[in-house]
Amino acid sequence: MAKEMHATPLLDQLESGPWPSFVTGIKRLAQDNDMMVDLLGQLETSYRTRKGYWKGGTVGVVGYGGGVIPRFTELKDKNEKALYPSAAEFHTIRIQPTPGFHYTSDLLRKFSDVWEKHGSGLLCLHGQSGDLMLQGCTTAAVQPCFDEVNAMGFDMGGAGPALRTASSCVGHARCEHSCYDEYAAHRQMINAFLDDMHRPALPYKWKFKFSGCANDCSNATQRADEAVIGTWRDDMKVDQEKVKEYVSTKGRKYIIDNVITRCPTNALALNDDDTLDVDNKNCVRCMHCINVMTKALAPGDDKGVMILVGGKRTLKIGDTFGTVIVPFMKVDTEEGLDELEDLSGRMIDFFAENALEHERCGEMIDRIGLANYLEGIEVDIDPNQIDVPRTNPYVRMDGWDEEVAKWEERKA
Amino acid sequence: MSAPRMPDETGVPDWEPYLHPALKKNYGQWSYHERPRNGVLLHVAKSGDKVWTVKAGSCRQMDIHTVRKIAQIADDYADGFIRFTMRSALEFMVTDESKVEPLIQACEDAGFPVGGTGPSVRMVSHTQGWLHCDIPGTDASGAVKALMDELFDDFKNQDMPNHVHITSSCCQINCGGQGDIAINIQHTKPPKINHDLVANVCERPTVVARCPVAAIRPAVVNGKPSLEVDEKKCVACGACFPPCPPMQINDPEHSKFAIWVGGKHSSTRSKPSFHKLVAAGLPNNAPRWPEVGEVVKKILKTYKEDAKDWERMGEWAERIGWPQFFEKTGLPFTKYHIDNWRGGRASLNASAHIRF
Structure with a gap:
């Protein structure tokens, strides 16, 4: 008592x-x-x-x-x-x-x-x-x-200016949308840099989050300094018989109003025979049509992850979302996961050396510019990293020819 | 004296021993899912195996008796396993359809409402508040409890256009994150400074550096080193308070609630979007915050009536346009809705597009 x-x-x-x-x-x-x-x-x-x-x-x-x-x-x-x-x-x-x-x-x-x-x-x-x-x-x-x-086999989590505890969506364990083994990546990334969790010495916090697809159930885009999000690069899978079943049970209007016209890039069309046309080149893997017709549609076979960097909450410059730095990476083998670990190591090292005290990675990138950041972590520039190219001419571009040469070299 | 025990630096534990056997067997090999009824998911593996998940609400802050009750439900009705969602919902899994109804009954009987699947109001993602945070403007668990009592049917039923993620934050740092509806403390007055304590408690350059609008500068007050705030510049964000508690920002009267709408973290259909200010000036009226609940219910009702299926709240507001959002919800539009922060110009209507 x-x-x-x-x-x-x-x-x-x-x-x-x-x-x-x-x-x-x-x-x-x-x-x-x-x-x-x-x-x-x-x-x-x-x-x-x-x-x-x-x-x-x-x-x-x-x-x-x-x-x-x-x-x-x-x-x-x-x-x-x-x-x-x-x-x-x-x-x-x-x-x-x-x-x-x-x-x-x-x-x-x-x-x-x-x-x-x-x-x-x-x-x-x-x-x-x-x-x-x-x-x-x-x-x-x-x-x-x-x-x-x-x-009991459980370890302390993170606090302070340190690597923080990560989280993953349900992923491979119970979701057909899952494009990579979230738990394996989660475990390997955190355990590789565990020293940065238990002995806080970073400028500020560093959060990983792992989501299996663009539905982003772990809130990686908005909450993680490094967001690992699943996607695929071959064609989406379509079971046309199942598409026809959806059309016959739900009706053409429902499918047109809730699937076809909701595609953000107009990459879908319903054929006269109630099968589905997919313009895979213009599909951005947003997951909407797959969410609606889970039996008929699925991610492709050539799955992997994209990496976004710089998400965080309001303090100090206002909320930021992560932005893409690596549009696609295979992580279904040991080598693939090791490559992700190498990249994450370069990102954390660069953050440790270049961020100001109490500055999150996204704020640091705002301060130094994404191009400089990418050079620092040895990641190639890629048009997938932007929404639109620069709109303001106030920039010194006397290195243009060298940059074009780099682009040609990367393409080769 | 013996040497202290050094920790086993084991990091993230192996998940396999804690995974339901059907999930372990079909790991990465799922085919599709359905929602057979409110609060229940059916996942079918490529092997043909079926797993029914019963999802139930809880309070995130739980006592061990409640946790043991969950363990007992898992043992008696759900093969001895459970998982929690990102938003602290309970998920029990069974492989036998006949176990679904008894499991639902057991959850309901134990006080865990079954729901939160599909187009429903999900559990509120929240913070620590007065219970544990060192800088809270309000409580979290209590505000969420009061709100979920009001939105109980919207959690249990799947009759929203799409799912609704509500978040709450006890200060403007917004630890609750982006939400379809975000309920966040908004301070309205500059901090009151306890000049007797600043020199002993605060590292002054750190505090000066923390201010997003450079409104803080070192000063000598009453012969002691302290800080002063340019109250014309101060945006009352409270960022100086965590590194310097004598910069008292929380105020029983002037720390208000603001409500934000249209945050979305997924890339589904539209790209992720930040929540936008829709209402403010609501009193911090513990223990049930009725004024906040009224505004939230008004927004939810309008969304439910007006949005198309699959439209998230922000997508709906974008489609009908923000003037109509304010018209339909009846919420006042003020000068504070016009963004003047860095980059705020991007939120202005640079077009000839007007709805009449």
């Missing part, structure tokens, strides 16, 4: 209604956990005053420089004594889950048991980067808790 509960009239209002309530969960924990009793006290205070009361600090485990998010309460009385002392330290431990967030019931129970023993009993499944987060640990309990998790 824990200490007496604080009155929480505001939080109590979040226990009604049909959606699952985290307040009910925290209250359940508070029945035998003083930390959660006091956490409710602090959270209720925030709800009342509309202010946050956590500050950071430095907490970690032996051997690592990151992965723990320290939180100390700022709600103190005149004598600097915490108003909610049992929740005065409320750190988060970030753990890297499996790619695709797969668990056995046994694994979920093991995490619950360890966390019941060492911490608050509150978990986040999962954070925006893709971490399993154990939320609410005292400074003293961080090390023994991590030791047990680590012994």
